[in-house]
């Protein structure tokens with residue numbers, strides 16, 4: 001793992017501007033109406049792809065499409081809009097069943113909140129959107145990506161799914177959750193385990209935990225992918241962090257000096273979104289099952305991923321998630 005100085009240097013260095021042409025590619029991005037997803041849609045379209053903006057609000061998605069069309073002077077049909085609410089298993093199921101061939105999928109939609117909210121499906125909102133919803137959509141789209149691989153065989157393209165995590169995973173309360181014997185996701189769905197602290201970063205515990213679980217999900221999904229005859233995965237599944245960016249993600253937090261922190265230490269969302277382009281287009285097969293930070297594959301810290309306890313936690317988290325998802329999604333049985 002790089003030292004803190006190497007990481008700081010990498011963070012403040014400029015990230016590569018997307019160069020690779022991807023004419024004819026179809027890219028799907030969840031949560032593409034604003035923030036990083038919106039900027040990523042612009043990068044992909046600028047490099048020649050058609051892009052599906054998968055959003056929960058049709059109006060917001062159409063507004064985003066109009067902006068991108070006008071900015072890039074795109075023909076009708078390059079940017080399309082599709083509706084998915086990551087807070088609803090039913091919406092994810094309906095959406096996934098209508099997804100056509102795609103070459104790149106960015107599971108970007110995410111929330112961060114210090115407010116305990118419960119979705120219509122009965123789950124704490126951060127947990128459902130970031131963890132259960134992301135795992136369900138990733139799992140349902142994997143067979144579609146494998147079908148796409150057969151369609152594009154010989155072209156050199158390997159369909160890629162990138163799950164958006166965050167470097168905040170490092171603040172997850174690992175030891176607390178390693179002790180839980182019951183279903184971990186159900187345990188996290190108890191308000192007394194919401195993890196709100198007194199102030200500052202402590203209030204981001206729930207968000208941090210969900211971002212750790214997203215890395216576990218990416219690793220476990222990657223393990224499901226068969227290899228092609230050339231030894232490469234049939235589909236690439238990786239995990240990416242865009243770094244700290246000046247989006248509105250933390251709108252539901254009351255964090256003192258957040259504006260100053262963003263002004264001093266955050267990237268623009270345009271810069272952060274370059275990491276998504278890299279993870280889908282440029283990272284390639286060696287990024288399969290890996291975590292990408294600053295457009296570089298990073299080896300993950302032992303404490304969270306390599307000790308016997310951490311490996312057991314990852315495997316248990318996946319089993320617990322699948323137990324829940326099999327209960328709501330017949331296709332997974």
Ligand SMILES: NC(=O)c1ccc[n+]([C@@H]2O[C@H](COP(=O)([O-])OP(=O)(O)OC[C@H]3O[C@@H](n4cnc5c(N)ncnc54)[C@H](OP(=O)(O)O)[C@@H]3O)[C@@H](O)[C@H]2O)c1
Nearest residue numbers: 031035036056085086087108109110166243244245247249
């Ligand atoms: N900004 C950062 O510093 C940073 C750092 C590391 C990782 N990330 C990750 O980057 C991703 C994007 O964050 P952002 O910074 O761009 O935040 P953002 O500006 O708040 O965008 C979040 C996107 O997710 C969508 N979304 C939220 N709940 C949804 C739901 N139930 N169904 C469908 N879409 C939903 C939002 O749609 P609405 O507009 O309808 O709410 C919005 O399009 C997140 O996964 C975040 O964890 C961000």
